[in-house]
Amino acid sequence: MHQLPSHVKIIAALFFIFVSIATPISTWGAFIGYLIVILITAKVAKIPLFTLGKRALIEIPFIFFAILMPFFGKGEIVNVGPFDLYKDGIEAALSIVAKGTIGVLTAVILSTSTTAREILRGLERLKLPRMMVQIATFMLRYVNVISDEMERMKIARESRGFEATGIKHWKILATVAASLFIRSYERGERIHLAMLSRGYAGELPHEESRHVPLVRWAIALSAPLVALLILLITTGMDK
Template sequence: MRFPVVYSYCFVVRTLKIKVETRHHHGHDVGERLYIHRHSVVHSLPAHPKIIAALLFIFTVVATPITWWFNFLGYFVLIVTVAITAKIPLKTLFTRALIEIPFVFFAILMPFFGKGEVVSVGPFDLYQEGLIAAAGILIKGTLGVLTAITLSTSTTAREMLRGLEKLKLPTLMVQIASFMLRYVNVVNDEMERMKVARESRGFTATGIQHWKVLATAAGALFIRSYERGERVHLAMLSRGYTGVLPHEEPPKLSKSIWFTALALPISAITILAISLGINK
């Protein structure tokens, strides 16, 4: 009696598939490359308390003297806890943190130059001062990147913009940013089509001699973007745009929401305060 088993297996797969297809919309545009949809406390928080929390946390990290190693261990545990609460896979979190690699090179070179005390590490003679500075850059930079990734992975681009608006980013800037998010895919697709067109004519860019072709494409992209901007503007005017976009006033946030969001920086500041007391 194998058949029913196979049949039921297929059935489960099919229902699962249907379930996947009927889930609510999960935005995954170019503007939201980092966002991962999950149902978590971190995701459900409004954007502006989250942004404030992330900034305060980063300020605390940056303000801590680099020789207080245990503080950084505490900060690290805190931000990873938040990432786990947000159901962000740790592998994703750390792969994305690789974005700061260019500055890692800067830091790696540092112990080789400098003055003062010399420490021998394996075959190398390293300057202690440079070693400490390099560790500082790496540790603080990594904590900053982990925080920014946790924020952007748990907040959609649209929410982030609304949050920045609440935090008094000038209206014109918010509008520019929202146009950018709305059209980034359109313009990217435009660029992709131009690339396909170039390649289907047998073009491959191999060196500087091909820059003129690519720059002409960039120029054409500018003209098309600009003209699109004009069309969008006229369309907006014909719908009654006067320079401000309508938006409803969101309800006031309760104290518990603020407290949940600010738990991260409050814990970090507590750690800093305790170590300030110890190091006095």
């Protein structure tokens, strides 16, 4: 799983997500199938369930949004315990939570089994414009440098007794943002000059892209194909 070429993995992930979005929530059996496919993939990729769960927490705000939905709306009403809920709302909420969760889990598996650098290389092979890939490469390379810079500025402020408590401190924080920008930009200038002096002419050195054997494609695409099969079978059963 970790060895699969990244562009193949990206395609497989997108394919899988598209299949899940295209599934109507009424065929709920399909979603259980998708979840099983995801868990098997995670198992094959040796990603601990705990990591998977922890990183999926990012989805929580939207779950709140979805939970409120059955309470507002119109149409058929169902009684669930002490609440009168709208049927359409329940279905739509389930659909949003199910599809959102599958999307997040897929993205988490993709990003845990692939290094950031590899994901960029994959996107490049999938014809993301070279300029965008370069911007992203620089962002990855310098994001820690710039956040360290920000951290040092924070320590400097705190060591002078500053504590941001409210709107009255916005001016100082905005100044921080401004000097962070100036420092980032100046760093960009220095890097650019350094690169020019080493012969940079708008392109980064490239590795020859290797041919991907069909077997690798088959392995990667097996997950979304199984999902597609599940979709076809479950909708077939409905009819």
